[in-house]
Amino acid sequence: MLRGVVVAATIVAVSVACSRGPAGGAGQSAAAPERPWKTLFDGSSLDGWLTTGDATWRLADGVVSADSGAGFLVTRESYSDFELELEFFVTPDANSGVFLRCANPGKPGAATCYEVNIFDQRPDPTYRTGAIVGVAKPSVAIDAGNHWNDYEIAVRGRHLVVKLNGQTTVDVEDDRLAAGPIGLQYASGHVKFRNVRIREY
DSSP states (O other), rough: OOOHHHHHHHHHHHHHHHHHGGGOOOTTTOOOOOOOOEEEEOOOOOOOOEEEEEOOOOOEEEEEEESSEEEEEEEEEOBEEEEEEEEEOOOOTTTEEEEESOOOOSSSSSSSSEEEEEEOOOOOOOGTTTBBBTOOOOOOOOOBBEEEEEEEEEEEEEEEEEEEEEEEEEEEEOSOOOBBOEEEEEEEEOEEEEEEEEEEO
């Protein structure tokens, strides 16, 4: 009889321990730690980037800028799901953008990448600054000219979110592109970028 009681008590103790999970976590496993941020542009070099076109990219004072020609800076690495943060300065007449998941990094464009636009004076304002060209117009019109701005862009599976200066301008789902390099564009005006970093999911 005593032997049966001991066996039953042991079974109960083991069951309780298992239900608590590791370190007594009440059935919840420890959450995976967030992956660290990685600097893509630190203000001192363009070592992680390729160039296309003839834009006059220059480095000075922690900034990469261009004011003539046309072209892109394109990351050497490809990215799928990530958060991207960067700062940019443009003149009101500038045409620029941040290109994501580029299927053809040698020729970035709205047809082969997700283009998060920077173009206050776009003739057709449907996809002006804050939009993803051809995918979603901005929910609020924000002019970026003549001051520094922040883009926070989250891309996870088919879910794309764009925040400009803390305001959500796009929250949409689209599955056209799955992975690819990131591009920074110069097309007109005066364009500057700084503090570009990424955190992959």
